[in-house]
Structures are given as C-alpha cells and as structure tokens.
Amino acid sequence: MTALTRPARPGEDDAAPRPLPWRRMAGVTWRQHRMTLAGVAVLLGALAVWLWTAGTPLHNTWATAAACHPASSPSCQNLISAFDSTATNKFMGSKGAGGVLLQLIPALIGAFAGAPVLARELETGTFRFAWTQGFARWRWALAKLVLLALALAAATAAFGVLVSWYYQPYEGVGGQFLGLNENTPFAYGFSLREVTFPAWTLAAFAIAALAGVLIRRVVPAIVATLVVYAGLAFAAAGLLREHYLAPLATTRLDLPGTTTDWVLGQWFTKNGRFAFGGNPPSSILNQFCSSGKAAGPSFAPCLSPHGYVQWTSYQPASRFWPFQWIEGGWLLALSALLIAAAIWLVHRRAA
Amino acid sequence: MNVVESRGLGKRYGRTWALRECTLEIPAGCVAALVGPNGAGKTTLLNLAVGLTAPSAGGLTVLGGRRAGSPAALDGIAFVAQDTPVYKTLSVADMLSITRSLNRRFDQPYARARLDELGIPLKRRAGKLSGGQQAQLALTLALARRPRLLVLDEPVAALDPVARHDFMATVLAAAAAAADGVSVLLSSHVLTELERVASYLVLMSGGRVQLAGAVADLLAAHGRSSLEELALHYLRETAPEVTR
Numbered sequence: 001m002t003a004l005t006r007p008a009r010p011g012e013d014d015a016a017p018r019p020l021p022w023r024r025m026a027g028v029t030w031r032q033h034r035m036t037l038a039g040v041a042v043l044l045g046a047l048a049v050w051l052w053t054a055g056t057p058l059h060n061t062w063a064t065a066a067a068c069h070p071a072s073s074p075s076c077q078n079l080i081s082a083f084d085s086t087a088t089n090k091f092m093g094s095k096g097a098g099g100v101l102l103q104l105i106p107a108l109i110g111a112f113a114g115a116p117v118l119a120r121e122l123e124t125g126t127f128r129f130a131w132t133q134g135f136a137r138w139r140w141a142l143a144k145l146v147l148l149a150l151a152l153a154a155a156t157a158a159f160g161v162l163v164s165w166y167y168q169p170y171e172g173v174g175g176q177f178l179g180l181n182e183n184t185p186f187a188y189g190f191s192l193r194e195v196t197f198p199a200w201t202l203a204a205f206a207i208a209a210l211a212g213v214l215i216r217r218v219v220p221a222i223v224a225t226l227v228v229y230a231g232l233a234f235a236a237a238g239l240l241r242e243h244y245l246a247p248l249a250t251t252r253l254d255l256p257g258t259t260t261d262w263v264l265g266q267w268f269t270k271n272g273r274f275a276f277g278g279n280p281p282s283s284i285l286n287q288f289c290s291s292g293k294a295a296g297p298s299f300a301p302c303l304s305p306h307g308y309v310q311w312t313s314y315q316p317a318s319r320f321w322p323f324q325w326i327e328g329g330w331l332l333a334l335s336a337l338l339i340a341a342a343i344w345l346v347h348r349r350a351a
Numbered sequence: 352m353n354v355v356e357s358r359g360l361g362k363r364y365g366r367t368w369a370l371r372e373c374t375l376e377i378p379a380g381c382v383a384a385l386v387g388p389n390g391a392g393k394t395t396l397l398n399l400a401v402g403l404t405a406p407s408a409g410g411l412t413v414l415g416g417r418r419a420g421s422p423a424a425l426d427g428i429a430f431v432a433q434d435t436p437v438y439k440t441l442s443v444a445d446m447l448s449i450t451r452s453l454n455r456r457f458d459q460p461y462a463r464a465r466l467d468e469l470g471i472p473l474k475r476r477a478g479k480l481s482g483g484q485q486a487q488l489a490l491t492l493a494l495a496r497r498p499r500l501l502v503l504d505e506p507v508a509a510l511d512p513v514a515r516h517d518f519m520a521t522v523l524a525a526a527a528a529a530a531d532g533v534s535v536l537l538s539s540h541v542l543t544e545l546e547r548v549a550s551y552l553v554l555m556s557g558g559r560v561q562l563a564g565a566v567a568d569l570l571a572a573h574g575r576s577s578l579e580e581l582a583l584h585y586l587r588e589t590a591p592e593v594t595r
Contacts (some may be wrong), residue, residue, distance in 0.1 A: 017426050017455065024452040031445045033436065124439070127430035129489070132401045133453035134496070136422050140453070348405075 004173035020135050025143030033144075036113050037151055044159050046103070054098075055166040062169035087170060102163070102192050105154065107229045108203020113152060115221040117144055118342065119212030131346075138347035145209055145339050152199040152205055160194030190241070191233070195324040204229050206338035213345045236327065244326040247313040253300055255273050255314055262315040268299075268308045275308060352379045352417040353535040354500045355400055359409030362395050370396040370478070370558050373409070377536065377551060380501075382526055384545045386582050387555035393538035394433065396555070399429040399502045400536065414499055426455055429493035433504040434435035435486045439478030443488060446477055450492045465521075480481035483514025490518060494525050501525070503537035507544055515544060523548055542579040549578060554585050563583055 030037075061083045068076035118141065121127035131137040167189055191200055208225040215221045247264050255261045268278040276284070280299050289302040300310040315323070352375045370392040377383045381465055385393045385586040398404040399411050401485050402420015417424040435448055443466065451457040466473065469487050471480065476513070480488060486506060493501060507515040539545055552569055555564040562569065566578055575581040 001532060017423055019422065020455060028449050028452045030443060031449055035440075125432065125434065125436040126438055128403060128430065129436050129438075132425060132428070132430040132455075133450065134422070134426045135453040136425075136456050166583070221411075 017134075019139065020138070022143055024135070025140065028140075029144050029145060029147045030340055033113075033117070033148060036116070036148075038107040040109055040113060040152065040155060043105070043109070044155055047102070048159060048162055051162055055162075058083075058166070058169050059324070059332065060085060079230065092263045099192065103222075103233070106197060106200035107204045107226055107233070109152060109156065110201050110206075111208045111222045111229070113148060114208025115225060116218050117148065117209055117212060119216055119221045122213070122216040123218055135350065136278050139342050141343045142348040145206075145342065149202055149205055149335070149339070152201050156198040156201040157194050158199035160192065161195065163189075163192045190323070191327075193324060195321075195328040196331075199328040201333075202335040203232065203331045203338075205275050206342070207232075207337035209222070210338045210342040210345075212229035213342050213349065241323065241327065242315065243317060244323050247315055249311055249313045251309055251311055253310065253323070255312065255316075261317050264313045264315065266310060268303065268310055270307050270309070309335045353377060354379045354415075355383075355411070355413055355536060356391055356416075357409060357411040360396075360399065360406055360411050361408030362392075362399060362404060363407040368558050370395075370399070371408070373560050375560060375563060377534075377553070377563075379415075379534050380532040382523075382535040382537070382548050383551035383553060384549035384578075385536065385544065385553045385555060386540070386545065386586075387561075390542065390558075391555040392558040395502055395558075397430075397502055397536070397538055398448065401425070401428055401502055418526060426461040428466075428502060429496045429498035429500075430454040430502045431486075431489045431493050431504065431506055432555050434509060435506065436484055437477040437480075437489055437491035438489055439476070441477055442473065443471055443475055443477060443480075444473040446488065446492060447473070447495075447574055450496070454496050456497050458495045458497055465491045465494075481514075483510050483517065486510055486514065490521055494521075497532060497533075501533055501535045501537075503535065505538055505540070507539065507541060510540055515541070519544055519548055531563065551577065552582075554582060556586055 044164070061079075061191050065079035065083045068079050070076065088110070095164065101151065118127075121130055130140060133140075190196060204225060208221060211224045212218070212222040215224060242262070242264050255263070265277070268275040268280065280289070285299070288306050289299060300308075303310070354373060357373050357375045357454075360375075361371040362369045363371075373392075373396065380435075385396065387393055395404065400413060400419055401404055402425060405420075411419045412470040413419050413424045414427045419426075438449070439557060440450070447459070447462055451459060463473075466488070469491075471484050471485065471488060477485065477488060484589055488511075490503075490506070496533055501522070507518050510518060522535060522537070537548075552562070552564065552566050553560055564572075570576070570578070573581055573584075575584065
C-alpha cells in the first residue's frame with residue numbers, strides 16, 4: 001500500500017483561498033473537447049478545399065474578362081457572359097444550392113459543439129466529479145464556454161474570409177450577388193461572411209449550451225438548438241434585417257447601385273398623395289398601359305405621363321458592411337446573454 | 352473541529368422532503384458511516400455536504416465552519432459520487448491531468464504509484480476499465496487531492512466482493528496514514544463492510560437522522576455487540592415510519 005504522506009499545509013485554513021488561475025482551464029477544455037474541435041476543423045477544412053477548388057476557375061475566368069480592353073468590344077462581352085454562365089451554374093452561384101447548404105454549417109457546428117459541454121456532464125453524472133473540485137463550478141463553466149466560443153469564432157471567421165474571397169468576382173461584375181441584392185431577404189451570401197458566419201455560429205453554440213443545462217441530455221438539446229436556431233435565422237432574414245437602418249426612398253427609376261441595391265418596396269403617388277402600393281391595380285393598367293408593353297417590373301414609363309410617380313424604398317449596397325456589423329453585434333450580445341444564463345444556471349441549479 | 356455540522360437542515364424536492372430536521376455534529380478524525388435503507392436521505396445529505404445541492408431549510412457547514420459548496424470548503428473536500436463517474440472517453444492520464452488542473456493540491460507521485468500498484472495503465476481509456484478499477488481510479492484521484500474530508504456515496508454498492516474489500520482497504524489505509532487525519536464520511540447499505548471501518552455512525556431512515564454518535568458509545572449504550580445488530584434493530588423499529 002502506498003503511504004500517503006501529507007506535509008503540513010500552512011496558513012490556508014479559514015480565509016477564502018485565492019481562486020485558481022484561469023489558465024488551468026485551457027488544458028482541461030482541450031482534453032475534454034479536442035475531438036469536437038478536431039471535428040470542426042475537419043469539416044471546415046473539407047469545405048474550404050471545396051470552396052477553393054470551385055473558386056479558383058471562377059477567379060481565373062473573371063480575371064481574363066476584367067483584363068479585356070476595350071470592355072465594350074464584342075469579344076470582351078463574350079468573356080463576361082462566359083463568366084456569368086460559369087458563375088450562375090456553379091454550386092455556390094446564384095442558381096446553386098451550395099449557399100443554402102452552407103447556411104446549415106453554423107447551426108450544425110454550434111449545436112454539436114455546444115450541447116455536450118454541459119448536457120453530457122449532466123447526462124452521464126460526471127458533473128458530480130467536475131463540480132466538486134477546487135475550481136468553482138461557475139468559473140469552470142465560464143472558462144470552458146468562452147474558450148470553445150473563441151476557438152469556434154476564430155475558425156469560422158477564417159472560413160468567412162474564404163467565402164468573401166469566393167464572392168469577389170461577383171462583386172467585380174457589379175453583378176447579382178452582393179448579399180444585400182437579389183431583392184430577397186434570404187440573400188444567402190449575407191450570413192456566410194467573416195462577420196456574420198462566426199456570429200451565427202456563436203449564437204447556435206450559446207443556444208446549445210443553454211439548452212444543454214435546461215434539458216440535461218445531449219441529443220434533445222441538439223434538436224432543440226436546431227429548431228430555435230432555424231426560427232431565429234428565418235426571423236432575422238425575413239423580418240429584422242431590412243430594418244437595421246432606415247431604408248432610403250427614391251423616385252429615380254435606376255437605383256444608384258442598379259442591381260446590387262436591396263429593393264424593399266415600391267409604391268406610386270399622384271399629386272403628392274399615395275396612390276397605390278406595389279403593382280398597379282388592373283383598372284389603372286387597363287386605362288394607361290393597355291398596349292401590353294408594361295409586362296415587366298417597371299410600370300413607370302406608361303404611368304408617369306399621367307401624373308403617377310414611382311417610389312422605391314431600398315437599402316443601398318454600400319450598407320453591406322454596416323449591416324454585417326449590426327447583425328454580428330446583436331448576435332454577439334445575444335450569445336453573451338445566453339452563455340451568461342447557462343453559467344448562472346450551473347451556479348444556482350440544485351443538481 | 353467538526354467536519355460536518357448541520358442545524359435544522361432540510362431538503363425538499365417539490366412537495367416531498369428528502370431530508371428534514373437534520374442536526375448533526377460529526378467530529379474530525381473519524382470514519383463516519385451513513386447507514387439506512389434506500390430513500391433514507393443519505394445521498395441528499397452528502398450532496399448537501401459537497402454543495403451539489405442547496406438546502407431548503409436550515410444550514411450546513413463543513414471543515415469547521417466553511418459554508419458547504421464554497422470554494423474554501425471544496426478545497427478541502429474530495430467527493431466520490433455514486434457509481435464513481437469518470438470521463439469514459441478520456442484516458443487515465445487525462446483524468447489525472449484534469450484533476451490536477453482543477454485543484455490547488457495534487458499529489459501526482461502518489462496517484463501514479465497507486466495506479467501502478469493497482470495495475471491500471473495510464474494510457475487506458477477510463478471507460479475500458481472494470482467497475483472495480485473505475486472505482487479505484489475515482490478514489491485515487493480523490494485521495495491525491497489530499498483532502499481533509501473524503502466523502503464517498505455508496506462507493507462499493509456496484510462492486511464485487513473482492514473489489515469491495517480492496518476499495519475499503521484503500522480508504523482505511525489513507526485514513527490511517529494521514530498524519531493530520533483525513534476524516535471520512537461515507538454512505539452505504541452494506542453493513543458488513545462498515546463494521547470494520549466505521550468509528551462514527553449516523554443512522555437514517557425516512558429522511559430523518561434516527562441515531563448519531565461514536566460507534567463504541569452507541570454499542571455500549573444500547574447493549575449491542577455489533578454495528579450490524581444495532582443498525583438492524585433500529586431500522587426495524589423505525590420501519591413503520593418509513594413506509595408511512
């Protein structure tokens with residue numbers, strides 16, 4: 001039997017001991033979650049390789065088109081349309097499903113990395129080991145969640161940079177894909193960039209961590225996270241995003257950013273008063289646009305001679321980065337709040 | 352100094368009291384046994400002592416007046432929970448490293464020597480160890496923290512007789528070897544195991560402490576020759592109250 005020698009322990013008796021240094025949690029977190037981090041690295045690494053392989057020819061086609069002079073010559077136009085067809089048909093292009101699929105990545109990473117942190121301890125009973133050590137349990141939870149959040153944010157931000165690189169040629173053609181464009185709130189480029197991609201990942205991670213303490217089981221916590229995340233993502237894209245900054249309104253028919261601005265709505269006025277919103281009612285169309293030429297989106301040419309003024313409210317493409325930071329900001333605040341709630345529950349909860 | 356001191360301590364889950372009106376003074380330097388049938392409130396009392404649960408009534412201090420669950424208290428207490436939970440996917444070496452990081456004191460040479468003696472390889476995953484080895488690992492980690500109070504919840508319930516004997520031998524050796532005295536508080540319903548080790552007895556049933564005191568005193572006062580006899584006598588007597 002090994003003898004248990006115990007030297008005297010001077011002066012540690014009654015005063016509350018100095019807390020153990022935070023850095024000790026680095027090794028603990030690494031040992032317990034290295035498989036998760038490796039999984040995230042492999043997933044993002046594979047996606048990065050794929051994005052790189054798909055993006056390189058795109059960049060090459062674009063470079064050739066951009067180098068062509070004069071730009072208006074037929075041969076140059078051919079190059080540009082060649083780029084357009086490459087761009088739209090690629091997986092990540094405006095007609096591809098890749099961008100939509102990539103939207104799942106923050107949710108999956110966050111849910112699978114975040115849910116086990118607390119739920120697995122509660123599910124397997126190891127919380128009775130972890131929470132009775134000399135490291136106060138709220139500090140234990142805080143250190144783990146913050147360290148993992150930082151690691152995930154760094155990895156996903158790097159991936160977001162790659163996504164931005166991928167989209168560079170699209171922006172180069174002033175084309176169809178700035179994220180705020182497409183005239184749809186679901187413009188899928190928007191949540192995949194270097195600000196929003198880590199922010200959405202953090203949000204999923206924080207939701208999962210909190211769900212883990214509340215539900216106390218890993219798989220249900222992951223499912224709950226995906227459901228809540230989907231609701232939040234749709235609410236953000238469909239309801240919130242267009243209100244980040246007050247939209248501009250103009251009577252110009254050609255918006256400054258032509259195809260890159262995000263058009264939110266259109267209405268017509270007559271004699272300074274609101275006439276109708278959206279498309280003209282059929283009665284007016286039959287009266288003024290009977291020629292049938294007005295089948296396109298713009299009814300202004302046939303209506304303006306009769307005193308109608310077309311208004312367009314829009315978010316200019318130049319607001320792309322402010323919008324990125326606004327979305328990143330509120331997601332970061334939300335994540336911090338949820339993580340704080342999870343830590344508070346660990347601290348308070350009667351296990 | 353009392354290692355555990357409680358006054359009017361109670362814990363309620365919903366409308367049921369798992370523990371009530373518990374007043375205890377367990378002195379330092381003894382091996383105290385919490386004895387009672389399932390549902391007597393033993394685990395609840397131990398969870399309160401290590402701060403995993405907060406009391407619904409009354410109060411509890413450990414190690415001479417430290418609030419249960421406070422950093423100062425947990426610094427001097429090592430707890431081995433029921434079914435000795437370990438991180439099953441981690442190696443024994445990882446468990447050692449994690450426990451070392453999470454505590455002010457950790458006697459690494461002791462832990463390694465002890466595991467070596469037990470034939471537990473450092474590289475083995477904790478989940479691949481036998482039940483007895485997992486229990487020994489959890490106990491080794493707890494002892495390497497050099498606690499002043501070692502709290503064990505049903506440590507041998509799931510073990511076979513040999514593992515049971517070895518486990519208790521380790522506990523006793525640690526308690527005896529400690530120069531400034533490690534106190535032990537353990538719960539069990541295996542009475543025969545306690546006979547050899549316990550010097551203080553807390554008899555519980557129905558969420559209440561029925562009897563508490565030094566084993567020698569209790570045996571003399573009640574004219575019983577063994578702890579088992581005393582415990583059985585008392586638990587039978589209080590049984591109707593338990594079922595009610």
